[in-house]
Amino acid sequence: MAEKKQNNYAEIVLACIEEKYFKDEIVLEHHSVVKIISGEMKIILADKTHTFGSGDMLLFPRNQLCTLIKYPKDGRNYRSVVMTLTTERLKTFFTKNPIRSSEHHNQKILTFEKHPLLESFFSSIIPYFELESELPEKITALKIEEILTILRNIDQNIDGILADFSEPGKISIADFMEKNFMFNMAIEKFAYLTGRSLTTFKKDFKIAFKTTPQKWLTEKRLELAYYELSEKKRKPVDVYYETGFENLSHFSYAFKKHFGYSPTKLSEKKI
Template sequence: MPDLPPRLPIFYSCYHTRSREGEQFIPEHVLSYQLAGTLTTYDGTREQVFRPGDLRLTKRNHLLKFNKQPPENGEFKTLSIALDQDTLRHFSLEHGHQAAPHASSPETAITELEMTPLFQSYFNSLQPYEQLAEPGNEALITLKVREALLLLLKTRPELRDVLFDFAAPGEIDLEAFMSRNFHFNVQLRRFAYLTGRSLATFKRDFEKIFHLSPSRWLQQRRLQEAHFLIKEKGKAPSEAYLEVGFEDLSHFSFAFKKMYGVAPSRL
């Protein structure tokens, strides 16, 4: 998962495997510095690639697919700061920051940031991560998180409309959202939340628009996309089933054959 915050708000991600793919729901804003390796992300609208030295802000309440690629004979490494809602609320009250009324919500999940000398100095100060994470340094960690917020607002003042928007997602165009995000493998309650609806309202609105239940429509739409990827793009079924949101290859193959009359491997 890309930079999902653990217990500590400042965390270091490092692993040795050849590559790693997946997807996740982003619950909190995360500021991340790419130290080594390459991260490729897709939020349903835009693909982005981050390389060593790149800085990014991943925004909360977004769905994201990712691929982590370590360098040859090396490790994938990121250093990240989680900006949770409690921290942001306290900072907002203390400094008087608030989002502009009716500020439009960001469409893309990740904002690319310039690595300024101030940011570079800040991340250099976090490099002795093992010492920083030791018990007894909680106050220091709190100060470093607040320092990250001050730097973000100094370099990109318009980000206050993102960071200090504490509202739940408002009701949005359900048809457009689902057509863009059907391939994310998340529960219906997550889709409902992200479209600004209760689960019951989501299901009711969904059937009015698509004339199918959400689960049935999702399976059909994912199978249609998989058929396109395999037949027209030359993808292997073992790649396509994950890309379109299926969890299990055997279930995907069974559903595909039932819908198209042929196994995906024989297309």
């Protein structure tokens, strides 16, 4: 399953999901502004889960680790406008518009209330997706500058996110992994987000956990899945993707190998 982009210009796209649901773990290289037109999107963070629907608008900060699940709602496919705010665009913008605030936002996902400026802006964007060719570069640049201006008008402290071009610094592997093990990301991504090279990450991981990253991740995910099935009485099909497994068959195989019985038996209380 994959997103269909009706305008193939990378910075402004219309994402359409026609399947039952679309799921992916992401760490965005750039900030991303999303306006949901129809359907629903669930965003699973390490400490919280958000559900957004038609009309909602949000900002994904870059380097935010999360799981996205997009699915139809009320008989309508998932559709959203997605705008990528590249570092290059932002640096250009802030050379002309002095940074007003460098205060760090505590929100991992920023949401915005309905606002006339936002409503008008996205109403002007949607007709562009009828184009059979790419959106002209000059229009793309103008629309991105416009959305940045609107966001700064609505949130006086948003520069603390938009104008932060720093890379992840070296942080505690133990703390980070304990909070984020359920995300099915490549080891290289975990290394980057903890401020390490892959080699240093594996070395520091061995010191912290006395085992390899892959073995530790599998065991932690299975323990979480066991808790969800036994204590919260959830079904395997609703658990595997939230605990870091790629598909249900892989989850069932790993679960049975580790515990000696299938997740279905546990959820049905047959053990």
